[in-house]
Amino acid sequence: MDNLTLHKVRKDYGKVRAVEGVDLTFNHGELTALLGPSGCGKTTLLRLIAGLEDPTAGKIMLGPRDLTRQAAHQRKFGMVFQNFALFPHLNVRENVCYALTIAGVPKAQAHETAARLLDLVQLTPFGDRAIGALSGGQRQRVAIARALAQEPEVFLLDEPMSALDANLREAMQVELRMLQQRLGITTVVVTHDQREAMTMADNIVVMSDGRVEQTGAPQDIYHKPGNPFVANFIGRANFFEGVMRGGRITAGSLSLEAGTRKYLDGSPVTVVIRPEKACLDEVMPEGNRVPAEVIFVRDVGPTRDIHLDTPLGPMVVEYAIGEGARAFTRGQKTEVHLPAGGLYIYPSDKARAVA
Amino acid sequence: MSAVDPPTLASSETSGRSRRSIMRPDLFQAVLWALILTLCVVPFVLVIVISFGQKIEGAAWAFGFTGANYQRFFVGASWPESTTFLYLNRLWYSVYYAVIAAVLAVLTAFPFTWFMTRMSRAAQSRWLVFLLATLSLSEVFIVMGWDILLSNRSGLPMVLRETGVTDWLKVTGWFDVLREWGMANPRNVKFKTSEFATILTMSYLVWPYAVILLYPALSRLDPSMTEAARTMGAGPWTVMRTVVLPSVRLPLIGTLFLLFVFLLGVYVSVTVFAEPAKQTLAVSVYEAVRGSTLNAPFGAAQAVILLITGGICLWLGQILVNRKGVTA
Amino acid sequence: MKIFAHGFMALAAFVIVLPILVVCASALNGGRSMLFPPQDPTLTRFAEFFLHEPVWRNALVNSVIIAFGSAALAVLIAWPVAYGVWKRRSAASKLLAGLGAMPFALPPIVFGVGLGFMWGFSGGLGNIWSGVISHAVLFMALPLVTISIGLQSIDEAHLDAAATMGATPATTFRTIILPQMVPYTLSGFFFALVLSFNEFIVMFFVSASGYATVTLQIFNSLRNGFTPTMAVAAITFILVSVIVFSAVARFGDLPRLMGADPSRK
Numbered sequence: 001m002d003n004l005t006l007h008k009v010r011k012d013y014g015k016v017r018a019v020e021g022v023d024l025t026f027n028h029g030e031l032t033a034l035l036g037p038s039g040c041g042k043t044t045l046l047r048l049i050a051g052l053e054d055p056t057a058g059k060i061m062l063g064p065r066d067l068t069r070q071a072a073h074q075r076k077f078g079m080v081f082q083n084f085a086l087f088p089h090l091n092v093r094e095n096v097c098y099a100l101t102i103a104g105v106p107k108a109q110a111h112e113t114a115a116r117l118l119d120l121v122q123l124t125p126f127g128d129r130a131i132g133a134l135s136g137g138q139r140q141r142v143a144i145a146r147a148l149a150q151e152p153e154v155f156l157l158d159e160p161m162s163a164l165d166a167n168l169r170e171a172m173q174v175e176l177r178m179l180q181q182r183l184g185i186t187t188v189v190v191t192h193d194q195r196e197a198m199t200m201a202d203n204i205v206v207m208s209d210g211r212v213e214q215t216g217a218p219q220d221i222y223h224k225p226g227n228p229f230v231a232n233f234i235g236r237a238n239f240f241e242g243v244m245r246g247g248r249i250t251a252g253s254l255s256l257e258a259g260t261r262k263y264l265d266g267s268p269v270t271v272v273i274r275p276e277k278a279c280l281d282e283v284m285p286e287g288n289r290v291p292a293e294v295i296f297v298r299d300v301g302p303t304r305d306i307h308l309d310t311p312l313g314p315m316v317v318e319y320a321i322g323e324g325a326r327a328f329t330r331g332q333k334t335e336v337h338l339p340a341g342g343l344y345i346y347p348s349d350k351a352r353a354v355a
Numbered sequence: 356m357s358a359v360d361p362p363t364l365a366s367s368e369t370s371g372r373s374r375r376s377i378m379r380p381d382l383f384q385a386v387l388w389a390l391i392l393t394l395c396v397v398p399f400v401l402v403i404v405i406s407f408g409q410k411i412e413g414a415a416w417a418f419g420f421t422g423a424n425y426q427r428f429f430v431g432a433s434w435p436e437s438t439t440f441l442y443l444n445r446l447w448y449s450v451y452y453a454v455i456a457a458v459l460a461v462l463t464a465f466p467f468t469w470f471m472t473r474m475s476r477a478a479q480s481r482w483l484v485f486l487l488a489t490l491s492l493s494e495v496f497i498v499m500g501w502d503i504l505l506s507n508r509s510g511l512p513m514v515l516r517e518t519g520v521t522d523w524l525k526v527t528g529w530f531d532v533l534r535e536w537g538m539a540n541p542r543n544v545k546f547k548t549s550e551f552a553t554i555l556t557m558s559y560l561v562w563p564y565a566v567i568l569l570y571p572a573l574s575r576l577d578p579s580m581t582e583a584a585r586t587m588g589a590g591p592w593t594v595m596r597t598v599v600l601p602s603v604r605l606p607l608i609g610t611l612f613l614l615f616v617f618l619l620g621v622y623v624s625v626t627v628f629a630e631p632a633k634q635t636l637a638v639s640v641y642e643a644v645r646g647s648t649l650n651a652p653f654g655a656a657q658a659v660i661l662l663i664t665g666g667i668c669l670w671l672g673q674i675l676v677n678r679k680g681v682t683a
Numbered sequence: 684m685k686i687f688a689h690g691f692m693a694l695a696a697f698v699i700v701l702p703i704l705v706v707c708a709s710a711l712n713g714g715r716s717m718l719f720p721p722q723d724p725t726l727t728r729f730a731e732f733f734l735h736e737p738v739w740r741n742a743l744v745n746s747v748i749i750a751f752g753s754a755a756l757a758v759l760i761a762w763p764v765a766y767g768v769w770k771r772r773s774a775a776s777k778l779l780a781g782l783g784a785m786p787f788a789l790p791p792i793v794f795g796v797g798l799g800f801m802w803g804f805s806g807g808l809g810n811i812w813s814g815v816i817s818h819a820v821l822f823m824a825l826p827l828v829t830i831s832i833g834l835q836s837i838d839e840a841h842l843d844a845a846a847t848m849g850a851t852p853a854t855t856f857r858t859i860i861l862p863q864m865v866p867y868t869l870s871g872f873f874f875a876l877v878l879s880f881n882e883f884i885v886m887f888f889v890s891a892s893g894y895a896t897v898t899l900q901i902f903n904s905l906r907n908g909f910t911p912t913m914a915v916a917a918i919t920f921i922l923v924s925v926i927v928f929s930a931v932a933r934f935g936d937l938p939r940l941m942g943a944d945p946s947r948k
Contacts, residue, residue, distance in 0.1 A: 085844040401797050476943075620789075
C-alpha cells in the first residue's frame, strides 16, 4: 500500500529545463492525470517515473524505497505508449507474454496469464493474430494487457487515447477507468485532453512550462481554478481586466459586485467567468449587468453559444435551449448578467509582470 | 584521429538511458578499428607507397622513393631527351568515355525513374527487381551480349545489311560520313571497334545504377507539390522544368559524379570495344600490374592518378553541390 | 503523357533486355562461336558447363564458396559497425562506417591492385580464403547500408517498452532488435552475395591465377573470344540474380531499402 512520491524532481536537457522542482504524491490505487498543453513536461515526468530518463536532481520514492537510481527494467512499471509500441515481430499473445517470457516464467504459466489478461480486455479470440491485423482500439487493449502482465506496482499511460478515433476515445476512457478501479492499481495517465482527465482521474495535476500549476480532484480544479492558466485550460473561460475598489470591480465605466473583499483597494485583477455561469435569461437578477451586442450564434446540441461584444471585451455565453428559451439574432442589443458567485478573481498578470 | 578513444566512448555511453550499449567499448572497438583499417585502408596506402617504388628487371620491384613513375606518366620515361604523352592520352580517354557515358545514362535514366516512381509500390518493386538483376550482372556478360549484337558476322550490322539499310545509307551518302567516323568498313556498317560501341556499353553498364541512385530523391518528391503546380496552370513540361528538376538538382549532380567515378575503372568494355589507340588508364594499370608489361610500381602510379582523378571529381561535385545548396 | 511514359519505359526495358536475351539465346549454339540467331540449336553446352568440363565445374564451386563466404563475412563485420553508428552517433563511428564503405565507392581496379600487394606480403595471394576476405571487404558497404536502414526503422518506443517490462539492454537486443533486423540483414547478405558472384576484377588480382571463379574464368579467356558455354554461365547468373532479388522483394520492403519514403504507399 505504498504511495509513489516525487521530491523536488528536476530534469534539464542541456540548458533547457523540461521539469523543474516537482513535488507530487500519487496515492496508492488512485488514477492521477498529468494534464497540460504539449511541451509542458508531462511526458518527461512520466518517463522519469518509468525510469526511462534520469532526473537531474530530486528523488523518486515508492513508499520507503528510493527508486531514483533504478533503471527502467528494474522498476518494471507497466507502461502504455502513445503509439502502443507493440512488437511487430510477435503476435498478440507473445506481446502480452513478453515480460514473463524474458523473466523466464514457464510457458504454460505465461500463457495462462495471457489468457486471463486477454479475457480482461475482451480480446480472447485474438491471441494468435499479428499486430498488423488489429484495429487501433484492439491495439490499445493489447498494450494495456501487455503492461499489466508483469503485475506492476505502478501503471503508466502516455497519451493512451491519442491514436484512437474520436468516437472510440470516450468508450475507452470509461472502460480503462473501470478496469483500473477493479484492479486497484496506482495509475498515472498523461493527457492534453481535459475531458479525458476529468472522465478518468481521481486527481488531476495541471502542468505548464515544466511546473505544476495545480493539483486536486477534477471538480475542485474545475470549480476552483487556482490561476487564470488553469481556468483557461480546464473548461472554457472569458477574461477581463479590472481594478478592485471597495469590494467591487471597476472596469471602464462599469462597476461589478466582486463577492470577495480580500483584495486591497486599487489592486489590478484578472477576472474569469465561465460561459455557463453568465446569464442571458429574460428575467435576470439586478446588478452586475453588462450591456452587450450579439455578434454570432452557434448551436451545439443541447446548448447554444452566444458570442457577445461587451465593454469588457468579447465574451461567450452558454445558453441552455429549452421551453421558452429566448431567440437571439446577430446585431441584437441585450444585457448579460455576471453573478458575483461565478466570478474568479486573480491578481492581474500585468501587475505581476510589473512587480 | 586515434583508433580508440575510450574517454569519449565511455561518456557517450551514459548520456542516454534508453540507449545503453551492450557492446564493451574498449577491446571490441579497438579490434573493429584495426580490422577496418587493415582491410579497407591499407590496400590503398600500399598502392600509394608502391607508386614511388622501382622496377627491378625480371618482373620484380622494390620499395623506394622516386618520382620516376610519375614522370613517365606525364612526360614519358626518356624525358627530357624525348617527350611522349601516351599515358596522359590514356587518362584523357578515361575521362572522355566516362563523362559522355555518365551524361547519357543520367539523361535517359531520369525520365525512366520519374515515370517509375509515379507507379504503384508493387509495380515499383517489380521494376526494382529487374533493375537490380541487370545491375548486378557481371560486366563480362554484358560485354558478351553487346559483342554479339555489334559484331560484324551477326547482330546489328547483319540486320542492317539484310534489311537494305546499308544500301540505303550508301545511296544517300551517309555511309561515307559513317566511314569518316570509323563506324563503317568498305562493305558494311561496323561497330567493333568504335567509340560508339565503347560508350554505348559503358552507358548501358551504369544505367541501372543511375536509376537506383535517382530513385530515392524522385520517390520522395511529394506528389502534392506537382499537383499544386498543376492547379496553378502548369503543364506537364512546365511542372518538370519549374518544380521537379530544381528540387532534384543536387541528387542529379551527385549521381552524375558517382557514375563518372565508377566508369573510370571500367576495363572489359574498353578492351573489347575501343580501338587500340584509344584505350584507357584502367587498361594500362592492368597491363602494368599483371598483364604484358609487368611494372608494378608504374601500375600503382597510374592507379594513384586514377584515384586522384576520381577524388578531384568527387571534390568538384561536392563544391558544386554546396554552392548550389547555398544559392538555392 | 501516360502513353509516352509507358512507351519510354517499354523502350528502355527492351534495350536493357536485348543483350541479355541475345546472350541467353547464343547458349544454344551448336558450334564453338557465338552466333545470333544460334546455329544448330542444342543443349549440350548446359551439360558441358554443369557436368563435363572440370574447368567450369571448379569455377562454379569457387564462385559459390566465395560468394557465400564473403557475404556472410561482410554481414558479420558490417553489423557491429552499423550498430555502432546507430548507437553512438559519434563522429568516430561514422568515420569507421565511411572507411568500411570506401572500397565499394572507389574504382575496383585500384582496390584490386592494392589487395594484390597486401596479400602478396601476407602470403594470402592465390588462396581462396583471401578471395573470400577480399570480396567481404569490397561488398561490406551493402549490408552496412541495409542494416543501417533497418536500425533507423526501429521504433525507439519499442526499446523503452521492453525496458519497462524488465528487459535489460542485452535482452532488448536479443528479443527486439535482432528479430526485427532479420530481413535487413538477409537483404544485405544477398546483395553482397549476388555482387560477389559477378565480380572479377578484384578477384583477378587476388587470385593470382591460383584459382578461378566463373566470371574470372570468362575474363581470363577474353582474348580467345566468347564461347557458347560462357553463355550458359550468363543464364545461370541471371537466374540467380532474379531469384535472389525477387526473394528480397517478397520478404523485405525493396522500395524502402532502395530509399523510398517509408510512409507513402
